[in-house]
Amino acid sequence: MLIQRELNAVVTVCARDLLRYIRDWKNTLGFSFFFPIAFLGILGGTIGQNMGAGLGYDYMQFALLGMIANLLVQFTMMGVTSLIEERESGFTQEIFVSPVSRYSILFGKILGGSLGSLVSLIALFIVAFAMGIPLSLAGVGSILLVTPVLFLLGGALGILLSGTFGSSPKAVDRATIMVMFPQMFLSGALIPVKNSTGLLSVFVHLMPATYLVDLLRGVFYRGTPVYGQVVLYNPMVDLIISVALAMAFLVLGSYLFVRSERNR
Amino acid sequence: MLRNSPEDTWHDHEPIVHVEKLVKRYRHSGTAAVDGLSFDVRSGEFFAFLGPNGAGKTTTISILTTTLAKSSGTVSIGGYDLDRQAKDVRQSIGIIFQNPSLDLNLTAEENIRFHVSLYGIYDYRPTYRMMPRAYREKVLELAEVIGIAQDIFKPVKRFSGGMKRKLEIIRSLMHKPKVLFLDEPTLGLDAISRRSLWYYLQKIHREEKMTIFLTTHYIEEAEEADRICIVNHGRMLFSGSPGEMKNLMVSKYLVIDAEDRDSLSSELTGFGAEPMEDGSLKVRFSESTPQNILSQIKTPLSFMRLHEPTLEEAYIDLVSNGQDKEEAS
Numbered sequence: 001m002l003i004q005r006e007l008n009a010v011v012t013v014c015a016r017d018l019l020r021y022i023r024d025w026k027n028t029l030g031f032s033f034f035f036p037i038a039f040l041g042i043l044g045g046t047i048g049q050n051m052g053a054g055l056g057y058d059y060m061q062f063a064l065l066g067m068i069a070n071l072l073v074q075f076t077m078m079g080v081t082s083l084i085e086e087r088e089s090g091f092t093q094e095i096f097v098s099p100v101s102r103y104s105i106l107f108g109k110i111l112g113g114s115l116g117s118l119v120s121l122i123a124l125f126i127v128a129f130a131m132g133i134p135l136s137l138a139g140v141g142s143i144l145l146v147t148p149v150l151f152l153l154g155g156a157l158g159i160l161l162s163g164t165f166g167s168s169p170k171a172v173d174r175a176t177i178m179v180m181f182p183q184m185f186l187s188g189a190l191i192p193v194k195n196s197t198g199l200l201s202v203f204v205h206l207m208p209a210t211y212l213v214d215l216l217r218g219v220f221y222r223g224t225p226v227y228g229q230v231v232l233y234n235p236m237v238d239l240i241i242s243v244a245l246a247m248a249f250l251v252l253g254s255y256l257f258v259r260s261e262r263n264r
Numbered sequence: 265m266l267r268n269s270p271e272d273t274w275h276d277h278e279p280i281v282h283v284e285k286l287v288k289r290y291r292h293s294g295t296a297a298v299d300g301l302s303f304d305v306r307s308g309e310f311f312a313f314l315g316p317n318g319a320g321k322t323t324t325i326s327i328l329t330t331t332l333a334k335s336s337g338t339v340s341i342g343g344y345d346l347d348r349q350a351k352d353v354r355q356s357i358g359i360i361f362q363n364p365s366l367d368l369n370l371t372a373e374e375n376i377r378f379h380v381s382l383y384g385i386y387d388y389r390p391t392y393r394m395m396p397r398a399y400r401e402k403v404l405e406l407a408e409v410i411g412i413a414q415d416i417f418k419p420v421k422r423f424s425g426g427m428k429r430k431l432e433i434i435r436s437l438m439h440k441p442k443v444l445f446l447d448e449p450t451l452g453l454d455a456i457s458r459r460s461l462w463y464y465l466q467k468i469h470r471e472e473k474m475t476i477f478l479t480t481h482y483i484e485e486a487e488e489a490d491r492i493c494i495v496n497h498g499r500m501l502f503s504g505s506p507g508e509m510k511n512l513m514v515s516k517y518l519v520i521d522a523e524d525r526d527s528l529s530s531e532l533t534g535f536g537a538e539p540m541e542d543g544s545l546k547v548r549f550s551e552s553t554p555q556n557i558l559s560q561i562k563t564p565l566s567f568m569r570l571h572e573p574t575l576e577e578a579y580i581d582l583v584s585n586g587q588d589k590e591e592a593s
Contacts, residue, residue: 005384012381012388020369094365097329098382099355 009100013108014115017079021116032075032120036127040067044190045131055192057226060133065220066189068124068143069213072117073154074180079113080106080158084165084172102258110155114147117154121147142219149242150212156249157208163256183209194232208245211238278343279304280443280475281311281328286337288323288498296335297323299498305443305477305491310469312486313479313493316583320498321479322362325447328477329359342442355383358436359445364428368421372412372431375420376403376438383439392417406434410464426457433464443475444468450482458482483576492575494582502582509582510573517548518557521567528563535560 021028044063052059083105086092095105121143128135157179165171185191186200187209196204204210210232218235221227232238281304288298298320305311315321326332328339330350339346342356366375373392380399381388389395392403407413410430420428429449436444446465450458466488469476478485486492487506494502494509502509521544522528529537529545535557537545544567547557554570 008384008387009382012378015388015390016367016370016378019374020367023369091365091367093331093359093361094379095382096331097354097357097359098379099351099384100382101351 006101006104009098009104010108010111013095013105014111017082017109017112018115021119028116028119029123032123033127035071035074035120036067036124039071039184039190040064040124040127041131047190055229057229058134060128060131061135062192062217062230063190064124064128064133064135065143065216066187066213068121069146069150069216070184070187070189070209071120071124072147072150073157073183073209073212074176075117075120076110076113076151076154077158077161077179078176079116080109080155081162081172081176082113083109084162085169087166087169103254106159106254106257110151110158113155113158114151117151118147139220142222143216146212146216146219149215149239149246153208153212153242153246153249156246156253159253159257160249161253163253163258163260166257166260183207186210187213188232189213192230194229208242208249211241211245214238215242278307280307280309280342281305281477282338282340283324283328284338286324286327286339287335288320288327288332289335296498298327298334301337301495301498301500303493303500303503305475307442307475308473309490310476310488311478311491311493312489313477313495314483314486314579315479315495315501317481318497319495321495322447323498324495325359325445325477325479329357329445330354355439356442357445358439358441358443360429360432360436360447360449362447362451364425364432366420366428366431366435368419371419372407372416372423372434373403375431376435379435380438385439402438403434406437409467410434411460424457425453426461429453429457429461430464433461433468437468437472441474443477446476446478446480448480449478450480450485483574483579487575494579496583506575509578510575515548515550516554516573517546517571518554519567519569519571520545520547520561520565522563522565524563528561528565531561531563532557 040060040063044060044067048059048063055062083092083095086095096102125135125140161172161175161179165175182203183189186193186203187207188194188204189209193200193204193210214232215235215238218227218231218233218238221230222235283304284302286298286301287296289296301320301324313321313324323332327334328341328346330346330353334346341353344352344356346353367378370378377388377392377395377399380386386396386399392400403416404413407416410433412427412430412434415423415427420431423431432449449465450461453461462485465476468474478489480486489506492502492504492506492509493500519540520528521542525543525545529539532545532547535547535549537547540546547554549557
């Protein structure tokens with residue numbers, strides 16, 4: 001009975017987020033297409049045309065996988081941190097006086113953010129198709145196989161940010177940007193990092209998205225001749241690190257968030 | 265008596281809200297926002313919690329509704345302990361916050377559906393038609409009673425301030441709370457919306473016999489309360505009925521005048537009459553009527569006015585006296 005009630009709360013919080021994405025379809029679509037066009041189409045396209053020729057693998061396909069990992073993580077993360085924006089409008093109060101576990105609310109937000117970010121995945125596929133980036137059905141299947149891990153770590157990062165910087169939406173926005181851009185450039189999403197050394201190599205390995213990008217590429221390129229050129233670690237190593245990071249962020253973030261909500 | 269399990273019954277004669285030595289100190293603040301408050305609210309009571317800005321009203325209501333942690337003290341609501349049984353407390357209460365807490369992107373009905381699903385009354389369904397008949401009937405019935413039946417399927421962003429408040433009332437009644445907390449519910453509403461809202465709140469209080477815990481700046485809204493509690497600087501200044509408050513704090517007086525003021529003045533020497541600015545006389549009395557004073561007057565009167573103290577005067581008197589005492593100490 002108790003579990004059913006908590007599950008119902010998770011579904012409700014998630015359904016509300018989805019409904020909001022649908023109602024606000026112009027912004028949802030605009031946002032979902034803007035990043036793939038800007039980063040994959042313009043930035044990735046420019047790098048690919050000017051520097052991608054001697055790599056020995058299809059740079060645009062490489063960048064597409066990097067962008068999928070990064071954007072799904074970021075959109076899920078932003079879906080969760082919307083809880084802080086809603087605090088300003090007073091709506092968070094309504095959620096937090098309801099007789100359900102705070103953890104169910106947070107899990108519902110992760111689920112809602114994850115499903116919402118699927119729109120951006122479709123946008124990425126459309127942009128990839130428009131740009132002529134090769135993508136087989138099996139390739140799409142392997143991407144979908146990894147998406148739950150991307151959602152999990154993205155959601156966990158969102159909860160950690162909300163718990164740590166939850167005092168104001170501005171602080172969360174700033175923290176999101178501070179997390180988003182280093183991940184984008186240091187995770188190997190657009191720029192290969194296989195040969196990074198020194199301090200840059202340390203930063204590369206500090207980025208949670210590095211392991212997600214590598215996991216996605218590891219699954220996608222498995223059994224292909226370019227596997228050794230594009231993949232850093234065995235996918236199982238990436239999976240273990242990603243899940244361990246997600247769990248640590250979830251536990252710490254939830255604790256900080258629940259505490260910050262009541263202890264002012 | 266605290267309830268340990270749902271099987272334990274809570275009795276109507278016990279206070280439905282019990283607050284004892286409640287203290288809240290915000291981080292980085294030298295003084296306590298709530299400083300040792302103790303009070304009880306009885307079941308079915310209309311309880312008004314008054315005080316000037318910064319008195320600790322919203323802090324207290326936030327603690328009672330579990331959205332803010334207290335520093336010390338004990339609180340129980342509906343027989344449930346706030347610390348150990350927070351979820352049960354939340355199930356027992358409804359709250360209308362100072363600022364509307366609605367999702368403006370949803371329709372009025374969707375806001376209600378979201379609420380009932382979170383409170384575990386009904387499982388969530390993606391459309392109104394898919395919700396159980398009991399839910400649909402209850403929504404329409406309450407919307408009719410509160411007066412927003414025409415707009416129940418419209419987006420909340422198109423609602424006026426008064427309509428949003430009415431929607432929040434419907435929403436908070438869906439899970440049949442034992443106590444309805446209202447934190448300055450009429451703040452920012454125009455006079456017509458305020459009156460209409462009060463009409464429905466009083467109707468609900470009468471018909472549903474629901475305990476209402478109100479904080480407000482508008483003293484006239486507390487006139488109908490069964491009991492008033494006045495706080496300032498986090499401390500209790502007064503607790504009693506509106507009538508007791510008026511009687512305690514402000515004396516009643518008679519303003520009289522006559523063509524022959526000297527004669528009138530000499531007749532009232534024993535009653536401590538004070539001359540007013542326009543020359544008329546002010547005579548204080550503590551009995552229920554000024555009959556005793558009037559029976560002494562033989563001089564023909566040209567003017568007479570009976571001054572009944574208002575709750576607002578009593579409130580101002582009480583808060584100012586409290587502040588004077590604090591400054592003096």
